[in-house]
Every structure is written in C-alpha cells, then in structure tokens.
Amino acid sequence: MTVLTQTQIDAFWRDGVLTVENAVSPDQLAAMREEFEGWIEESRAHQNDYGETMDGRARFSVEPGHSAETPALRRVQSPEEVSDVFLNTMRTAQTVDMVADLIGPNLRFHHGKVNSKQPGAATEIKFHQDFSFQPMTNDDLITALLFVDDVTLENGPLEVVPGTHKGPLYSHWHNGQFTGAVSDDVLNTHKDDIVQCTGKAGSVCLMHSSLLHGSAPNLSDQPRTLYIATYYAEDAIELSANHLPSRHTHELVRGVETGRVRCSSYEMEIPEKPTSTSFFDQQAETA
Secondary structure, three states: OOOOOHHHHHHHHHHOEEEEOOOOOHHHHHHHHHHHHHHHHHHOOOOOOEOOOOOOOOOEEEOOOOOOOOOOEEEEEOHHHOOHHHHHHHHHOHHHHHHHHHHOOOEEEEEEEEEEEOOOOOOOEEEEOHHHHOOEOOOOEEEEEEEOOOEOOOOOOEEEOOOHHHOOOOOOEEOOEEOOOOOHHHHHHHHHHOEEEOEOOOOEEEEEOOOOEEEOOOOOOOOEEEEEEEEEEOOOOEOOOOOOOOOOOOOEEEOOOOOOOOOOOOOOOOOOOOOOOOOHHHHHOOO
16 A cells, blocks of 8 residues: 555656655654754763764764854764664654655665754755765665754755756766765756755655755754655665665665666766765865
8 A cells, every 4th residue: 555646656756856744653753853852962061073883983973163052963873773763763654655655665774864953053965966975776765854843944954956866967076086066067057946845843855866955054043853764675786885884774674575686777986985974074175
C-alpha cells in the first residue's frame, strides 16, 4: 500500500523535490525535539567541536561564535548511533515508506545527520548537488529532510532549483580544490528559478540527490532544525568512500536483498572526503 498519491509521485519526478505534511507522529516529533534540546544544553560545556564518530571525526559541530551563553550547535553527525529516538525515526518513520513509493520497495540507509540553525545563525549552505558527494552505480538516492521546527522564509529554509535533477552533474571542483559547491556561473544561470521549501514541524521535504540546492542564514528569532536521513535503492553500490560513514550505513530498512547491482550512465569527478564532520568547512575555506 502506497503512502504517496500518484499526483505526489508525479510531482516529485517532475521537480526533484516534494514536501509532505504530517510525515512523523506527534510522539516522534516531540521525542526528537527533546533529544536535540538536550544536546544543545550539553554543547554549552564545549568551546569547539566535540564527541567522536566511528571514523574519529567530531560528532557535534558548533558554529563560530558558539558559547555557553549563546549556544550554536549546528550539526550532529550520525545521531542514530547515539540516540534510540533518531534510530527509531530513521527505521520506522512514514518518510521511509514515502521513499519506497518513489524508488522501489528495497531500500538501504546511507547516512543521517541533524542540521540546525539557531536564531541569528550565520551558516549559509552554498548551492550543490548531493550526488556529487556520494557517487553510486545508480542515482536512486533520496534525502528525507524532516522538519523538527517550523521552517519559514525567514529562518533559513532549504532553497532548491526544481527540475535540475534531470540536468547535468555540475563540477564541485574549482582551481584544483573540492569546494563542495557549484560555480557562481552555474548558480547565476538558475538564480531566477530558486524556490524555498517551507512547512510546519513534522513535515518532510523529499529531495532527489541530483537536485541543485542550498540554504540561507537564519535571520529570525526562531530555530530551524532538520533531521536529514538519506536512503538509496538496494541495488546501488557506492563508488567512492562514504563521506559520512555510520555503523548503520547500508542497513536494509525496507524490502529484501536482491543480490543484484543496477547501473546508470553518467560522469562526474571523484569527490573529496571532508576531514571535519561535514562540508561546512569545505565551503567556508573557499568563501
């Protein structure tokens, strides 16, 4: 039984993005909020990034200017490894069934993270395509961005260019450096087509991995927190090192193992794995 309507499925494949309300239960939403608020309180005791992921990088990333008085926790990498709340959401939320409606019944988990923009946060995400960070044998790879807070036009919403998932994979390398972003020339070509994705807490934005997207700073007095989980078709295999590995990476979350691999035709430059927890630093180094 499908969760999405045929109209919604058609809209996703037309635009490369779809926002759906009430994607998690009220209990799941409340539990994620409580867990993240606890991490914010914990971050007050730290001046810099802290914690450790399975490959030795920091799990908790704080924005420049973070302090005990004004905490600015901006990233929790692989929260599923340290939180039963997020692990349960990753495995059982209705969002997973929505992804199955789009790319088939057999799904694996790729990676997860919490991205947050606290009030006044200056963090800006330059426009990029996720697939350029994580090439696989086919591109049936979808990111589910769960709105833990209300997402408004003022608090740094996701910005997308509908339809660009059908176009080229743009270079994220410039002058011999992996910048984690497309060039200004590419962005200028699409600047008039940018759309903001907003919605109530508990909504999900489903996004194709090749869609061109970014986000603006949070200019409001309200937080904007997302739980971001990426899923892929079971018959896809990674072609470069996973840039955000987790002990749950490749876990089968829906369907069965087929023992098959499916390939699509494309070309791209091999990405560079970030040395820090995320690509925030990669983009900042080229600002």
